[in-house]
Amino acid sequence: MRNLLNFLAKYNHVIVFILLESLALSLLFESDNYHNIKFYHKVRGITASAEKSISNYRYYWGLREINERLAMENTRLRDSLSMFTTRIDGGRRVISDSLINRKYTYQNAGIVNNSTNRQKNFITLDKGFKEGVKEDMAVISDEGVVGLIVASSNNYSVAMSLLNIDMKMSAKIKSNGYFGSLSWDGVNYRIAKLSEIPQHVPLNLGDTIVTSGFSSMFPEGIIIGFVSEFEKTGSDFYDIDVELAVDFKKIHFVDVVTNQEILEQQILEFRFQ
């Protein structure tokens, strides 16, 4: 017994070390894929208010630019709206019904917390369960693709940013429709990598890369970025750098996209997997 006590006294720091490290590791691996998620539920309440006040300051300083962008977006939307509300034959107004056969719905959300300087970046949004924001919903901004919701609590949700080395999405070249896989390599927050595009495909600098619509979350044709560099490697595929359309250091508002038919699609696909 005394030996045991002596042993414990002598190596107490090793024991404390092992205890604390295993605690840290268990936290780290509590949820399998994304380290953060469960912890977010618990901690969000504590830090969200502090983060909100910080993001309020940032928001204030960015107001001028936000205004300009909103005005531009308004113009664009009014322009596209005019397609649906044109007057034909004698002033009768034809309005296409937006409630039937509407696959995607959009709702606005503000960004509470955002990072770009880690390898696995996440974005916290100020909408949660209460507003119907759930896992696997796409997050886009007026400029392009932002990320994917991975967890949500009552009032907040966490999206995996496109700037996350675990994020992989299907993307295609707008001009010719060839699709590949887009991911971020963790180096430059403006550049992502597009792979699996075969080398016989004609490719130009500045080609637009959009979502392919093969995933059940993202609508087809949302802009991801533009080809900024490409080279032929030893394999059969190009090595393509895509400059992201969204500047992740500047986003304040995003849209959360709900696919109304996601369940239908997944149930159908489930039978063949």
Add this chain to the structure above:
Amino acid sequence: MISNIFKYSLTFIIVVLIQLLLCNNIQFSGYINPYIYIFLILMLPYETKSWLLLVLAFILGMTIDIFTGTVGLHTFATVFAAFIRPGILRLTAPRDGYDTLYGLSMSTYGLNWYLVYASITVFAHHFVLFYLEVFRFDNFFGTLLRVILSSIFSLAFILLLELTRKGK
């Protein structure tokens, strides 16, 4: 004793704030993320009990984790750094040993000693942190480059902090 605790708590708050508000927003090409909060582990007095050091490191890592939205990542790396600190101190001990009267500061033991002591600790901390973050060994050297570059930047910040401490 009480005044010491007060002093350390104040430094804790200041350094954590600098880390969260300044250093977490630094970005050069994705390779450099300085983590200067490890300075708090470096500055604790020599005679600090090792278990207390570990517990303090745990609290520090946890604080950083909570506010950067990571879980256990900084905690693990910081506790690790605290664990190897006594070993590093023994390794870098000056000829006459350490004087418990004075803190572990650059003004007491000189720039060379502080550089060696701080750089080993910072490198170990960053090494564990960055590899745990990506949690994969492909692109091993890319991560290593991030470790080295970030360590250099952190070290520069830490030297600045240490210089301001000297003035007190």
